[in-house]
Amino acid sequence: MIVRSGSAHYSGLGKDGKGHVSTQSGVLDRQQYGFNTRFEDGKGTNPEELIAAAHASCFTMALSFGLAKAGYSDGELDTTAKVSLDKDGEGFKVSKSALTLQANVPGISEEEFGRIADDAKANCPISKLLNAEVTLERTLLA
CATH class of the missing domain: 3.30.300.20 (K homology (KH) domain)
Structure with missing residues (x-):
């Protein structure tokens, strides 16, 4: 079995919160995400x-x-x-x-x-x- 991992951190709650996401490989390393990157056109991923x-x-x-x-x-x-x-x-x-x-x-x-x-x-x-x-x-x- 192969197991890969990713992780996320979120500071603050709701629309005011800010997060970052990372992958085991390091290709994504603390990439920004949050309400504005998911539901608006903010810089980052979702x-x-x-x-x-x-x-x-x-x-x-x-x-x-x-x-x-x-x-x-x-x-x-x-x-x-x-x-x-x-x-x-x-x-x-x-x-x-x-x-x-x-x-x-x-x-x-x-x-x-x-x-x-x-x-x-x-x-x-x-x-x-x-x-x-x-x-x-x-x-x-x-």
């Missing part, structure tokens, strides 16, 4: 942005491995994930992660590409983690 990056990278890696397993050895994959945070009663919930993929994989048919991409969407670990609708819009470039 949980939904981090989930979007995690989902895009997880899906793209799963697709890369799926394509390699199918015998393809060359290609380019570019994925964006847009995570939606919606009002849910008195709180909020992540309701959707919309993946948009542009790919160039020489020699693959649209049908095979779609099958492998759909499998990666359904089976990447972050897709499995999310309790939200996960969609995929894909473009295979010639």
